[in-house]
Amino acid sequence: MSVKQIIDECERLFNDLDFSYVKEWKKRTGKKAVGFMPVYVPREVIHAAGMLPVGIMGGGADLEIIKGDAYFQSYICHIPRSTIELGVSGKLNVLDGMLFPAICDVIRNLSGMWQMLFKDKYVKYLDLPQNFDKTIGGEFYKFEMRTLAEDLAHLGGEPVTADHLNRSIQLYNDNRRAIADLYKLRAEQPHLVMTSEAYLLLRAGIVMDVEEHTQLVRRYLHDVTKEKRHKMDNIRVVVSGAFCEQPPLALIKGLEQSGCYIVEDDWVLGARYIEGDVQLAADPYESLAQAYLFHAVANASKYEDQHEKGAFLVDQVRRLKAEGVIFCAPSFCDPALLERPMLADALTREKIPYTSFNYSENTGQFSVFKEQTGTFADSIKLWGHS
Numbered sequence: 001m002s003v004k005q006i007i008d009e010c011e012r013l014f015n016d017l018d019f020s021y022v023k024e025w026k027k028r029t030g031k032k033a034v035g036f037m038p039v040y041v042p043r044e045v046i047h048a049a050g051m052l053p054v055g056i057m058g059g060g061a062d063l064e065i066i067k068g069d070a071y072f073q074s075y076i077c078h079i080p081r082s083t084i085e086l087g088v089s090g091k092l093n094v095l096d097g098m099l100f101p102a103i104c105d106v107i108r109n110l111s112g113m114w115q116m117l118f119k120d121k122y123v124k125y126l127d128l129p130q131n132f133d134k135t136i137g138g139e140f141y142k143f144e145m146r147t148l149a150e151d152l153a154h155l156g157g158e159p160v161t162a163d164h165l166n167r168s169i170q171l172y173n174d175n176r177r178a179i180a181d182l183y184k185l186r187a188e189q190p191h192l193v194m195t196s197e198a199y200l201l202l203r204a205g206i207v208m209d210v211e212e213h214t215q216l217v218r219r220y221l222h223d224v225t226k227e228k229r230h231k232m233d234n235i236r237v238v239v240s241g242a243f244c245e246q247p248p249l250a251l252i253k254g255l256e257q258s259g260c261y262i263v264e265d266d267w268v269l270g271a272r273y274i275e276g277d278v279q280l281a282a283d284p285y286e287s288l289a290q291a292y293l294f295h296a297v298a299n300a301s302k303y304e305d306q307h308e309k310g311a312f313l314v315d316q317v318r319r320l321k322a323e324g325v326i327f328c329a330p331s332f333c334d335p336a337l338l339e340r341p342m343l344a345d346a347l348t349r350e351k352i353p354y355t356s357f358n359y360s361e362n363t364g365q366f367s368v369f370k371e372q373t374g375t376f377a378d379s380i381k382l383w384g385h386s
């Protein structure tokens with residue numbers, strides 16, 4: 001399989017709103033599949049129950065919204081409309097359940113709507129802790145995960161034993177390492193690993209079986225280093241704010257074409273939410289809770305002290321020798337847009353240039369964004385700041 005074939009396959013999965021991969025997986029294994037919304041769920045628990053975790057990242061750029069708009073007011077983001085559209089049009093019938101992790105009121109409301117609309121499906125609002133004391137938030141989160149595991153067993157999955165869960169953690173550790181290697185190679189040689197390719201690989205990973213996906217990423221890493229790709233006179237940037245509703249693929253390509261090497265980003269963040277390995281242990285729920293509490297990346301859906309806001313982003317910029325930040329968030333996304341001024345203040349204090357724009361998953365016009373980020377790149381090349 002060439003790099004092109006790997007990426008073509010990932011793009012096929014990305015565009016497939018009929019979720020043929022999931023249908024085929026269920027037919028082949030006779031098991032069930034459970035969907036989840038951004039940003040993060042402990043996929044290890046779903047996997048340990050013998051089920052396929054399936055990331056639902058909205059409907060993307062091409063889905064026509066016929067009924068979804070009728071469920072929401074005007075001034076909110078786009079992802080709940082397209083997710084409802086997918087649901088009421090039957091495209092998510094292949095899923096036996098849906099998880100809605102705590103991130104914002106929109107997702108919370110969507111979980112309630114899902115319960116009313118799809119009464120025959122398992123629905124859980126996964127309440128992630130915002131208290132990072134392991135005796136409080138940790139215990140709460142362990143209880144949430146155990147409840148999820150019991151629910152999934154009741155739904156027809158396998159009982160989640162410690163052995164099963166440790167095995168799943170091991171497989172997701174392998175996957176996290178492969179993705180970390182992908183991001184490392186992109187940061188070191190961004191002309192080699194195109195961001196649009198890295199993005200499609202990540203998107204494939206939220207649908208595919210975890211072992212199959214790890215192999216795919218490893219094969220890409222092996223093959224791409226043999227490709228001859230030219231270096232461009234691009235600046236190095238970090239993209240921040242796209243952790244939930246995803247930018248259109250054409251927008252991601254447009255950022256690269258405007259003179260920016262993206263060396264860090266936060267899209268499909270659930271796949272990279274935990275840094276490093278989750279420990280294998282007698283109580284694997286404890287390990288997952290510790291990983292969530294102490295080794296999760298900073299993001300707008302997770303509580304941070306005011307004085308810490310922006311430190312993670314500044315560190316990314318410094319560590320990866322980035323020359324600027326592009327704040328790129330969904331329109332009307334409260335978590336991202338409320339956090340942005342605090343992140344921008346931290347960058348200003350450190351004299352790190354940034355530019356900002358908002359998108360929607362179905363944004364169709366990219367020339368304005370390309371001109372903006374192209375001008376940002378030019379100003380950094382000319383003067384070292386915007």
Ligand code: SF4
Binds near residue numbers: 103105332333
């Ligand atoms: S895009 Fe933002 S506001 Fe909309 S569901 Fe996601 S986190 Fe919530």
